[in-house]
Amino acid sequence: MSYLAPTDNQDLLRFLRRWYGAPPAPNERLGESPEAPKVLVEWHEIAAQWGGLITSHNYAIPLPELVLEDGMIPFWVENQGTWVWAFDPNTEDHSVYEREPSDEPTPWKRTGERLPEFLIHATVLEAILGAPARKVARGAQIDDLRPPEGMRELPFPAWNWPARDSRILFGESWLALTHPSDHPKAGHDITLAAVAPKDLEWAKNSTEIKWRSYSRVQDHTTNEPLPW
Numbered sequence: 001m002s003y004l005a006p007t008d009n010q011d012l013l014r015f016l017r018r019w020y021g022a023p024p025a026p027n028e029r030l031g032e033s034p035e036a037p038k039v040l041v042e043w044h045e046i047a048a049q050w051g052g053l054i055t056s057h058n059y060a061i062p063l064p065e066l067v068l069e070d071g072m073i074p075f076w077v078e079n080q081g082t083w084v085w086a087f088d089p090n091t092e093d094h095s096v097y098e099r100e101p102s103d104e105p106t107p108w109k110r111t112g113e114r115l116p117e118f119l120i121h122a123t124v125l126e127a128i129l130g131a132p133a134r135k136v137a138r139g140a141q142i143d144d145l146r147p148p149e150g151m152r153e154l155p156f157p158a159w160n161w162p163a164r165d166s167r168i169l170f171g172e173s174w175l176a177l178t179h180p181s182d183h184p185k186a187g188h189d190i191t192l193a194a195v196a197p198k199d200l201e202w203a204k205n206s207t208e209i210k211w212r213s214y215s216r217v218q219d220h221t222t223n224e225p226l227p228w
Contacts, residue, residue, distance in 0.1 A: 009042060012120050016046070016054060019127050019195060023049035033063040037087070037094050040075060043119045054123060056130025072097055072108050076122060083161045085122075087115050098160065112157035121156040124168060128177045131193030135203050135211040139183030140190050144208040147171045163189070173199040 017023070028048040033041050044063055047054055058078050066073050072086035084101055086108060087094040094115035097108035113121065128134075145151060149172045159166040163179040170176070174194040181189045190209070194200050197215045 009046065012123065013046060015124070015127075016050065020050055020053055024051060025049050030063070036063050036066060037115060039094070039116045039119065040087075043123075055126050057126055058122065070105065070108065076118070078161065085111070085118065109160075111159070117156060121154075121159075121168075124154065124175065125159075125177065128168070128175050128191055128193040131175070131195070132216050133194045133197040133200055134214045135192040135200050136214070137190045137209045137211050139181045139185045139187040140209045141187050142178060142190070144206050145169075145176075145190070145203075146205050147174070147202050151176070 026049055028045065030041065030045050030048060033044075041063065044060065047060065058076060061075050061077060066075060068089070069086065071088075071090075073089050074084050074086040076085040078084070081101060083098065085096055085098045087096050096111045096113045096115055096118045098111050099106050099108050111118065151169045151171050154168045154170055156168065158164075162177075163182075166177060166179040168175060168177055174192055176193065177191040178188045181187050183189070192200050192203055192211075197213075200213075203209070203211060
């Protein structure tokens with residue numbers, strides 16, 4: 001398979017094992033949650049296998065705390081509460097909506113994703129934001145990225161968070177978050193992410209892009225390819 005399927009939890013599990021290593025609690029199970037969609041319960045069970053490791057920035061609302069809010073059920077929140085995502089409990093496909101919390105009521109806006117797609121999309125984004133190895137650039141040109149194996153875009157709709165038209169690109173062993181920049185010279189802001197710094201060494205060949213590099217020690221190593 002050449003991409004992470006937007007509705008396939010088996011591929012999600014394979015991705016998580018590749019990115020974070022073997023789960024510390026592989027047999028973790030949750031209690032019954034009759035009010036929550038099955039796909040959301042399954043995601044929480046998967047997440048529980050790694051503790052809180054796979055949500056390093058934004059977070060999922062615990063299942064017992066899910067409540068109706070203006071016709072929707074919020075289930076995912078930006079870490080400072082500046083953005084919230086919710087699903088429609090009255091539709092079989094559980095369409096996902098979003099809005100910025102405000103003292104004044106604001107309408108929910110459709111994201112274009114169903115709950116299964118969103119959960120995988122959000123999990124991959126969290127992997128980028130919390131990656132052990134990252135390179136960040138502002139106001140860069142996407143065409144100046146020159147990975148040796150080329151790059152593709154994951155098959156998810158563009159997000160409005162962290163900025164309008166946010167998209168995820170990928171290569172053989174890396175991911176990238178891109179979105180239009182507010183830099184004076186425009187272009188895109190790009191965050192490259194990988195399990196190890198060596199997986200981003202190719203970025204040195206993108207000489208037109210000025211990178212800031214960040215890295216921390218990863219407590220596991222693996223040569224297993226990413227599931228795409």
